Amino acid sequence: STLDPAAGKAVYDADRAHVFHSWSAQGLISPLAVAGAEGSYFWDYDGNRYLDFASQLVNTNIGHQHPKVVAAIKAQADKLCMVQPAFANDARSEAARLITELAPGDLNRVFFTNGGAEANENAIRMARLHTGRHKVLSTYRSYHGATANAIALTGDPRRWPNETGVSGIVHFWGPYAYRSAFHADGEAQECERALAHLENTIVFEGAQTIAAIVLETVVGTAGILVPPPGYLAGVRALCDKYGIIFIADEVMAGFGRTGAWFAVDNWDITPDLITFAKGVNSGYVPLGGVIISDRIFETFRERPYPGGLTYSGHPLACAAAVATITAMRDEKIVENAKWLGESVIGPELRAMAARHASVGEVRGLGVFWAIELVKNKETREPLVAYNAAGPAAQPMNEFTAACKARGLWPFVNMNRTHVVPPCTSTEGEVKEGLAILDEALTVADAFCA
Numbered sequence: 338s339t340l341d342p343a344a345g346k347a348v349y350d351a352d353r354a355h356v357f358h359s360w361s362a363q364g365l366i367s368p369l370a371v372a373g374a375e376g377s378y379f380w381d382y383d384g385n386r387y388l389d390f391a392s393q394l395v396n397t398n399i400g401h402q403h404p405k406v407v408a409a410i411k412a413q414a415d416k417l418c419m420v421q422p423a424f425a426n427d428a429r430s431e432a433a434r435l436i437t438e439l440a441p442g443d444l445n446r447v448f449f450t451n452g453g454a455e456a457n458e459n460a461i462r463m464a465r466l467h468t469g470r471h472k473v474l475s476t477y478r479s480y481h482g483a484t485a486n487a488i489a490l491t492g493d494p495r496r497w498p499n500e501t502g503v504s505g506i507v508h509f510w511g512p513y514a515y516r517s518a519f520h521a522d523g524e525a526q527e528c529e530r531a532l533a534h535l536e537n538t539i540v541f542e543g544a545q546t547i548a549a550i551v552l553e554t555v556v557g558t559a560g561i562l563v564p565p566p567g568y569l570a571g572v573r574a575l576c577d578k579y580g581i582i583f584i585a586d587e588v589m590a591g592f593g594r595t596g597a598w599f600a601v602d603n604w605d606i607t608p609d610l611i612t613f614a615k616g617v618n619s620g621y622v623p624l625g626g627v628i629i630s631d632r633i634f635e636t637f638r639e640r641p642y643p644g645g646l647t648y649s650g651h652p653l654a655c656a657a658a659v660a661t662i663t664a665m666r667d668e669k670i671v672e673n674a675k676w677l678g679e680s681v682i683g684p685e686l687r688a689m690a691a692r693h694a695s696v697g698e699v700r701g702l703g704v705f706w707a708i709e710l711v712k713n714k715e716t717r718e719p720l721v722a723y724n725a726a727g728p729a730a731q732p733m734n735e736f737t738a739a740c741k742a743r744g745l746w747p748f749v750n751m752n753r754t755h756v757v758p759p760c761t762s763t764e765g766e767v768k769e770g771l772a773i774l775d776e777a778l779t780v781a782d783a784f785c786a
């Protein structure tokens with residue numbers, strides 16, 4: 338019904354004439370005009386359909402156009418589109434109640450934002466005011482958003498052109514056994530050495546100057562780095578020892594992505610603050626937030642919180658969150674994500690790793706997996722160099738093109754492709770996508786030495 342190449346061309350032309358795109362050299366892109374989407378697929382105006390193995394930007398955990406979420410947004414639009422944050426609102430109250438019910442420990446309050454970057458900005462603000470300290474620690478290999486502090490926290494090249502004007506951010510190395518920063522042999526040693534490195538960083542920065550440590554519970558875009566057993570408990574212990582606030586960034590890892598409601602649930606850890614966005618309502622209407630522990634909440638019981646947003650707790654976004662969380666519970670969508678990881682994606686990826694010269698490592702959990710591509714399995718030299726662009730990125734560009742030509746929309750970052758389909762995916766859809774990746778990896782194998 339959306340097959341209309343002329344309409345697609347008009348959309349494309351107006352985009353090229355007037356839309357300024359994220360992260361791009363404006364003259365070097367040709368955005369696909371998307372006509373529609375449903376479940377695990379989206380399509381263009383020319384009749385090409387793609388299996389969305391990226392869940393857009395790893396956010397449509399419930400798939401495209403879930404009928405209950407669409408209906409809830411329509412119902413809320415009829416009832417009340419907007420009321421400013423100082424009022425109480427039924428959709429917002431219920432979203433906050435559901436989110437805190439799911440969150441671990443004493444994380445009993447929610448400050449709503451429009452997305453993940455603002456969530457991290459506000460979490461840092463809370464930690465600084467609560468502790469009276471200024472510095473914030475985060476890892477190399479991370480992404481925390483594109484606003485001032487969030488991009489400064491980020492440990493990937495997108496920080497480099499954005500470093501002006503922000504002070505007090507210190508980076509350290511997190512665990513990543515496959516490319517250990519600590520010359521460690523195996524996960525246990527990696528964990529031990531990563532924690533020793535973090536404690537050294539704290540001591541040499543001066544514990545009394547550090548407000549917070551911000552970590553992606555499972556690092557997302559920067560590599561799907563699953564922490565080794567004991568690491569997050571070790572970070573929790575260091576935070577307790579030195580009076581530092583533990584902020585878990587679950588913008589990408591939260592709301593089912595790892596096969597648990599929150600990624601911290603996989604290791605039974607309670608941070609002081611959790612930041613979320615994306616999966617909370619699959620991004621049908623922009624929403625993010627900070628889930629706040631009782632202790633930090635108390636800091637602002639008598640003292641005003643100096644932060645706010647016109648759209649904090651927007652009724653349409655909160656109604657979408659209520660419907661999303663309810664549908665995810667009723668339809669056992671988080672359980673499905675866990676099952677897909679354990680029974681389908683994990684075993685299939687390990688088999689593919691054995692077949693392909695270009696696959697150095699596969700890792701992940703739930704519907705949150707990375708395939709790390711290398712030139713040589715022995716040396717582990719990445720298939721393309723860190724931050725490669727232009728001709729240097731050719732092997733990954735050809736791999737990406739091979740996926741798209743076969744009807745798969747992949748998530749590609751540097752020398753990795755991530756397997757991040759919706760949590761609602763069926764076994765058949767996941768197998769269809771993995772079979773395409775399998776074929777496309779043959780293209781990558783040709784670049785191996």
Ligand code: PLP
Nearest residue numbers: 452453454480481482588589614
């Ligand atoms: N934190 C993490 C871990 C993310 O993956 C992202 C976005 O990809 C963000 C923060 C920023 O979220 P937003 O783009 O909604 O500002």
